[in-house]
Amino acid sequence: MFTGIVQTQARVDAIEDKNQFRHLRLAVNPLHLQNLEVGASIAINGCCLTVTRFEEQGEQGFAEFDVIDETLRLTNLGRLQQADTVNFERSLTVGRELGGHIVSGHVHCVATVTERNDSANNCSMRLEVPVKWMEYILAKGFVAVDGASLTVGETDENGFWLHLIPETLSVTTLGRVQVGDSLNIEADQQTITTVETVKRVLAKQMAG
Incomplete structure (x- = not known):
């Protein structure tokens, strides 16, 4: 983990x-x-x-x-x-301070960077992912991008925005990312579990 x-x-x-x-x-x-x-x-x-x-x-x-x-x-x-x-x-060591969110290291899909906008103090970039994964990527939720725990910004049908501070850009490889690059995506497992549970419950109700 x-x-x-x-x-x-x-x-x-x-x-x-x-x-x-x-x-x-x-x-x-x-x-x-x-x-x-x-x-x-x-x-x-x-x-x-x-x-x-x-x-x-x-x-x-x-x-x-x-x-x-x-x-x-x-x-x-x-x-x-x-x-x-x-x-x-x-990997996570028990007893140490836990930042970010729990990440398994099991990549769900690859995203493509479609836009990048830089300013003096931050960077915004849009990532496009296969549509089926967007139901697990929610605004203000967590997502791991090339292994970095990040907060999701605005979302649309097949993509989402990241808003990155200078520290994230310097410590990770995201500072060098350009439009067209491919990034590994791991959706938050808690979100996946919640969404799938709700879908199963609704499906049973409709079937009944």
């Missing part, structure tokens, strides 16, 4: 592509690898991946992951290129 509070950015150091399989090696500050173990879960652009190998000694640390075809198909990890940056979050 994660919180959607991105801890740092990592750089794609190497990519090895095989048949329906991708091996990622990410360069990351070794401070973010302390007490890590092989088999641990880390959210990379909001996608829960398992650490297969890591190095934390010296000034530059590394973490390696295997990404299967299903993950490559459903997320933007298949589009990564060497030297790209990604959002990096270690």
